[in-house]
Amino acid sequence: ATGSAPAVPIDERFDIAYVTPVTIGTPPQTLMLDFDTGSSDLWVFSSHMPPFQVRGQEIYTPDESSTARLLEGHTWSIMYGDGSASRGNVYVDTFAVGGLTVLNQAVQTAQQVSASFTSATNIDGLVGLGFSTLNTVRPESQLTFFDNAKASLDNPVFTADLKYMAAGTYDFGFIDRAKYTGEITYVPIDPDPGYWIFTSSGYAVGASSNFSATPIIGIADTGTSLVYLPTAVLTAYYRQVQGATNSRSYGGYVFPCDSALPSFTFGVGEERFTIPASYIRYAPVTEGSATCFGGLQSSSELGINIWGDVALKAAFVVFDSRSPPRIGWAKK
Numbered sequence: 001a002t003g004s005a006p007a008v009p010i011d012e013r014f015d016i017a018y019v020t021p022v023t024i025g026t027p028p029q030t031l032m033l034d035f036d037t038g039s040s041d042l043w044v045f046s047s048h049m050p051p052f053q054v055r056g057q058e059i060y061t062p063d064e065s066s067t068a069r070l071l072e073g074h075t076w077s078i079m080y081g082d083g084s085a086s087r088g089n090v091y092v093d094t095f096a097v098g099g100l101t102v103l104n105q106a107v108q109t110a111q112q113v114s115a116s117f118t119s120a121t122n123i124d125g126l127v128g129l130g131f132s133t134l135n136t137v138r139p140e141s142q143l144t145f146f147d148n149a150k151a152s153l154d155n156p157v158f159t160a161d162l163k164y165m166a167a168g169t170y171d172f173g174f175i176d177r178a179k180y181t182g183e184i185t186y187v188p189i190d191p192d193p194g195y196w197i198f199t200s201s202g203y204a205v206g207a208s209s210n211f212s213a214t215p216i217i218g219i220a221d222t223g224t225s226l227v228y229l230p231t232a233v234l235t236a237y238y239r240q241v242q243g244a245t246n247s248r249s250y251g252g253y254v255f256p257c258d259s260a261l262p263s264f265t266f267g268v269g270e271e272r273f274t275i276p277a278s279y280i281r282y283a284p285v286t287e288g289s290a291t292c293f294g295g296l297q298s299s300s301e302l303g304i305n306i307w308g309d310v311a312l313k314a315a316f317v318v319f320d321s322r323s324p325p326r327i328g329w330a331k332k
């Protein structure tokens with residue numbers, strides 16, 4: 001089996017996150033979920049939430065699904081890197097995305113979500129695509145939809161073709177030759193503790209002229225908007241940007257929106273990928289401001305480097321969960 005589904009930006013001005021249509025239950029209930037390689041819980045806004053916490057999101061109502069079954073005594077609770085959080089109980093139901101159907105998928109129904117989820121009106125929940133070891137359901141942790149689908153997929157892979165201010169695609173079970181050019185460069189993944197962790201071979205500010213071959217260990221994370229890298233890399237980049245400062249009040253590097261920005265190149269093995277300046281001129285700090293927030297930010301507070309959407313948009317990425325797992329990057 002194979003599947004293919006769109007990854008649609010939730011905001012038409014900035015690529016803050018991407019959502020993908022899925023159906024859950026019988027008859028099918030359609031929700032728009034954020035497919036996130038940085039976590040491994042499949043959770044949804046649900047009829048079990050206080051109504052004031054729902055602000056326009058679609059909800060899953062298990063009582064209206066003839067195939068829903070409560071997973072007695074199971075609960076979940078998750079906190080994300082940006083401080084957002086959610087928790088609730090667990091059902092098993094039919095889950096379908098892009099032509100792929102998984103029977104008896106654990107669907108985590110929210111009972112409480114943090115304010116940042118309530119205000120993210122275009123995200124109805126998440127589909128974790130990390131390794132199932134990260135799943136937060138207790139007393140028995142649950143498998144991701146990808147792990148449940150894997151045996152029936154033509155190949156144990158999924159690919160991310162995210163796009164700048166446009167809808168991209170997640171493909172499951174196959175690698176679409178039409179979505180990339182040249183060859184795919186694969187590097188090993190460390191699946192412990194459960195993120196798609198790989199080592200970049202280095203970086204260059206601007207095109208790959210002055211490439212600095214320093215290994216950068218980080219996660220490939222579709223659920224993170226920006227790129228978070230070590231301070232040394234950030235200062236090397238923003239040193240080239242007129243008026244750039246690391247603003248405490250705005251919580252990161254900002255610069256005049258009309259400043260000239262270099263591109264940013266990162267290495268995967270011998271291959272080089274360039275993030276265009278337009279992706280790094282991320283967004284005005286507030287509507288209409290002449291100060292812009294950078295798409296490259298510091299990872300020093302995070303304890304982990306994150307190759308988020310700003311980097312993933314610059315490539316075609318293969319998440320290959322064969323043994324041993326690996327990640328592939330190709331130009332497009």
Ligand SMILES: CCCC[C@H](NC(=O)[C@H](Cc1ccccc1)NC(=O)N1CCOCC1)C(=O)N[C@@H](CC1CCCCC1)C(O)(O)C(F)(F)C(=O)NC
Binds near residue numbers: 079083
């Ligand atoms: C400081 C480092 C960034 C952390 C990262 N969050 C983000 O990148 C959020 C995503 C978001 C989009 C829309 C609405 C609300 C939040 N965006 C964000 O912080 N910003 C601020 C900077 O400008 C860009 C938007 C994160 O927690 N990613 C989660 C998944 C998100 C959680 C919040 C909802 C959207 C998905 C993750 O799973 O990828 C994780 F790996 F980071 C994680 O925490 N795993 C446990």
